[in-house]
Amino acid sequence: GQSLEQPSEVTAVEGAIVQINCTYQTSGFYGLSWYQQHDGGAPTFLSYNALDGLEETGRFSSFLSRSDSYGYLLLQELQMKDSASYFCARDQGGKLIFGQGTELSVKP
C-alpha cells in the first residue's frame, strides 16, 4: 500500500501553533518528507525524517514515529504567508508518493 492520510484542511490564527498529522502505509518506506505549495505553484521542500524523532528547521519542525507509521509537521508563530497546501510524502527510494495535501488557512 502506498496511501497517506492527512487532514484536508486546517484553520489557525496568526501567531498560533498548528500541527498537521500524516499516517502512512509502511511497505517500502525510507522516510517522510514535507512540502509546501502556494496556489498550485512549485512544491517546496520543508523537512525530511528518515529516523524517529524531531527535526527542527526554524519555525517548522517535523516528527516521525516509524513504529506508529505516523508523522507530523509543526508550524510555530504562524504568519499569514504560511497559508498554503502542505503535503506529506513517503520516500520509497526511487520516488516520492504524496498525500492529498492539507490546506492551511491562517486568519488574522
Place this chain on the structure above:
Amino acid sequence: EPEVTQTPSHQVTQMGQEVILRCVPISNHLYFYWYRQILGQKVEFLVSFYNNEISEKSEIFDDQFSVERPDGSNFTLKIRSTKLEDSAMYFCASSREEQGQTGELFFGEGSRLTVL
C-alpha cells in the same frame, strides 16, 4: 540560487496531438523526475530518470509517455497522443542524490497542459 526551469508555462492542445514539455534541471543534479498534479488533487509520480535511463515509472506512465535527455541540460516529457484526462500541471524535479538520502527534490514551476 540555482533552479529548475520549465517551458512552456502553459500549453493548450487538441486531443490526439503530441506535446513535448521541456525542463532544465539544476546543473549538478543527477536524478530527474516528472510529476503531475490534476487541479485540486495531489502530486502524482510519473517517472524517474538516472544515468540516461528510466529508473522507475508509475502506472500512469504508459506507452503514450516518453522521456529523453537529448543533451547535457534538457530533460523532456513527450505525450504522443494527448487525451482529455492528460490535462494537468506537469512538474519537473531534480536532485543531486537519490531521494532516499535526503527526501529533497527541487521542483520547477510547472507546465500547465490543457487538452481540448
